[in-house]
Amino acid sequence: MIKFAIVGMGHIAKKHVEAINEADGAELVAVCDAAAERLEEYSAKYETYTDLDEMLRTNQDIQVVNICVPSGLHARLTKIVAEHRRHIVVEKPMSLKLEDSEEMIRIARENNVKLAVVHPNRFRPAIMKLREKMDQGVFGTMSHANATVRWNRGQAYYDQAPWRGTKEFDGGVLMNQAIHNLDLMLWFMGEVESVQAMAATRLRKIEAEDVAAAVVRFKSGALGVIEAATTIYPKNLEESLSIFGEKASVKIGGSNALFIETWDMEDGVEGEKESFNESIKDNPLGKPGHQWIIEDMVQAVQENREPIVSGQDGMAPVKLILAILESAETGKEVKLA
Incomplete structure (x- = not known):
C-alpha cells in the first residue's frame, strides 16, 4: 500500500x-x-x-x-x-x-x-471515448475547436473565504472554473502558438475576471475559440468541448461536459452516439476522476x-491562461514561446 x-x-x-x-x-x-x-x-x-x-x-x-x-x-x-x-x-x-x-x-x-x-475530467467516459477516436486518427486534418464554460458562481460563492477571486491566491473564471476544459482542449489539439483575448469583471465583486473570451491559433495551424463565464443566470448552463476535423465533428456537452451531443464521422457506426449515451446515462462520470x-x-x-497527468501537462493550461490574461490587458496578440 x-x-x-x-x-x-x-x-x-x-x-x-x-x-x-x-x-x-x-x-x-x-x-x-x-x-x-x-x-x-x-x-x-x-x-x-x-x-x-x-x-x-x-x-x-x-x-x-x-x-x-x-x-x-x-x-x-x-x-x-x-x-x-x-x-x-x-x-x-x-x-x-x-x-x-x-x-x-x-x-x-x-x-x-x-x-x-x-x-x-480526462477520465470521464465520453472524454475517453473521444480520446480513443482521436488516437485512431479519424479526424484527419484538424480545423478548429471550441471550449465553452457558461456557469453560475454567485457572490456568496466568492464570499465564502477572503482568498476567493483574488489574483494572488485564487484567480478568476479561467484559472478556477475553465481550466479543466482548457486542459482537455490542449490535450486534443496540442500546443498553442498565439492568442488574442478579452476579459472583464462584470458582475461579481472580485479582483479577477468573471468572464473571458479568446481566439487561439494552435501550432498545427488549427484555430480555437474559448468562452468562460461565472456570470450565467440563474444556474450552470453549459460546459462543452467541440472538436472539428476534415472527417469528423464531435461535441461533448451538457451542463458539465458529460454526454456526446454530436458524433459525426466519415467511417462512423450508425447509432453509436445513442448507444454510448444510453450506456452511461446512470453514471456519466464513471469512476471518479x-x-x-x-x-x-x-x-x-x-x-x-x-x-x-504530469507537471508538464499541468503547466500547459496555466501558460495558456496567463497568455489570455496578458492579451486581454494589453489588447495585443500574445505569442507563446
Whole structure:
C-alpha cells in the first residue's frame, strides 16, 4: 500500500479523502491544516498535524502528499514536500504563475519525486471515448475547436473565504472554473502558438475576471475559440468541448461536459452516439476522476514512471491562461514561446 497524506482540509480535500479510501493500493494515514478546527472530524481515523514540515519530519511512512490549499500556495508547499523526498499530487491550477510551475517541475525532478496535477475530467467516459477516436486518427486534418464554460458562481460563492477571486491566491473564471476544459482542449489539439483575448469583471465583486473570451491559433495551424463565464443566470448552463476535423465533428456537452451531443464521422457506426449515451446515462462520470489520479500515482510510484497527468501537462493550461490574461490587458496578440 502506498501511504498518502493531505495538506489543506477545505472543501476539495473531501474528494481526496474519498478518492484515496476508494483507490486500489492507496491508504490515507495523515491530514494537515493550519486551522486545527478543520482537523477535528478526521482525528479519529488519521494522524493530524497543523504544520506540514513537522508532519513530514515525524511521519516517515508518508510517501505521497496531496496538496489542497489555495492555489497561490501550491508552489511553496510543493517545494517543502519535494525537499522531504515525498511524491506530490497537486490540485488545479498547478500554480498561478508560469515561473512557479517551472520551479515546481524543477524541484520535483531534482529531488527525484513524482509530480501529478489533478485534471480529473480526462477520465470521464465520453472524454475517453473521444480520446480513443482521436488516437485512431479519424479526424484527419484538424480545423478548429471550441471550449465553452457558461456557469453560475454567485457572490456568496466568492464570499465564502477572503482568498476567493483574488489574483494572488485564487484567480478568476479561467484559472478556477475553465481550466479543466482548457486542459482537455490542449490535450486534443496540442500546443498553442498565439492568442488574442478579452476579459472583464462584470458582475461579481472580485479582483479577477468573471468572464473571458479568446481566439487561439494552435501550432498545427488549427484555430480555437474559448468562452468562460461565472456570470450565467440563474444556474450552470453549459460546459462543452467541440472538436472539428476534415472527417469528423464531435461535441461533448451538457451542463458539465458529460454526454456526446454530436458524433459525426466519415467511417462512423450508425447509432453509436445513442448507444454510448444510453450506456452511461446512470453514471456519466464513471469512476471518479480523483480516484483515477490517485490510482495512477500509486502505479507511477510502483513502476517508477511519470504520472499520466504530469507537471508538464499541468503547466500547459496555466501558460495558456496567463497568455489570455496578458492579451486581454494589453489588447495585443500574445505569442507563446
